[in-house]
Amino acid sequence: TAIGNDTLGQSISLNSVPALESVSGLCGVAGALPGSLIIEFVDGLVSLDGLEGITAIGKELEGKSIHLRSVPALQSIVGLRSLAGALRGSLIIDSADRLASLEGLHGITAIGNDTLGQSISLNSVPALESVTGLRVEGALPGSLRINYADQLVSLDGLEGITAIWQDKSGKSIVLLGVPALQSIFGLRGLAGALKGGLAIESAAQLTSLRGLENLTSASLISVNSAGQLSSLHGLGGLRAISELSLDSNSELHSLVGLNRTYLQMDKLSVLRNAKLRSLYGCDGISVLQSLSIKSNGALQ
Secondary structure: OOOOOOOOOEEEEEEOOOOOOOOHHHOOOOEEEOOEEEEEOOOOOOEOOOOOOEEEEOOOOOOEEEEEEOOOOOOEOHHHOOOOEEEOOEEEEEOOOOOOOOOOOOOEEEEOOOOOOEEEEEEOOOOOOOOOOOOOOEEEOOEEEEEOOOOOOOOOOOOOEEEEOOOOOOEEEEEEOOOOOOOOHHHOOOOEEOOOEEEEEOOOOOOOOOOOOOEEEEEEEEEEOOOOOOOOOOOOOOOEEEEEEEEOOOOOOOOEOEOOOOEEEEEEEEEOOOOOOOOOOOOOEEEEEEEEEEOOOOOO
């Protein structure tokens, strides 16, 4: 009915058991796990049914609370639906090819971070359609990373997050390989200073940066290959950016949307934006140390 933890801080670790199809044998475990839940390289596991009795999860020495990695058949994590309150460490899901939803995590109200500085990392989840299963509130002490999520359309479900700290790479938010993503409005709860950088890359359907209006500063804003982005509306609240990089955004017409009153920037890089016609929108930049403009086909 209860499980402790080992010297690595792990309570449950299922590693390299490719034929395992079910964890229902753990249905008798109830209450809090003092350590982490780690499931790695388990090819046949379809769901986490059987873990419904677990109400809280601690963390391991590397700072992870939940780590699901290389679970290609996993379709559901609803078995974690009894989790409530704060997750002490990070939430890491990596290489879960069939996972379409995060339903089961709705009771988690806060998430900690691991030794890499990550709070939430969703990597190689090509079937993930929604993050509405997350209802985290307040500040994340580490970064938010969503990489290679082919079906993800929006970030709805993240509205309760008010601040995001940076990881060891200096990033706060990374959205990479999200070709169906149309909106980041789910980040609208963010306010004040973004502790690290924001990087968006390979987001072919992203139409707008709306959702970032309440940010006042960031170390980096990098938007690369956002195929439907036509302006910078959503960045108007920023008064200080260490670096703004705009690269290969095929529909970007202008820089309208930046702060028109006062904007301090160390570096502005505008490269390979084929339809960029003018730099209109930059008139609010009061301090600029470095400027790079290159290969913007329509710019006159």
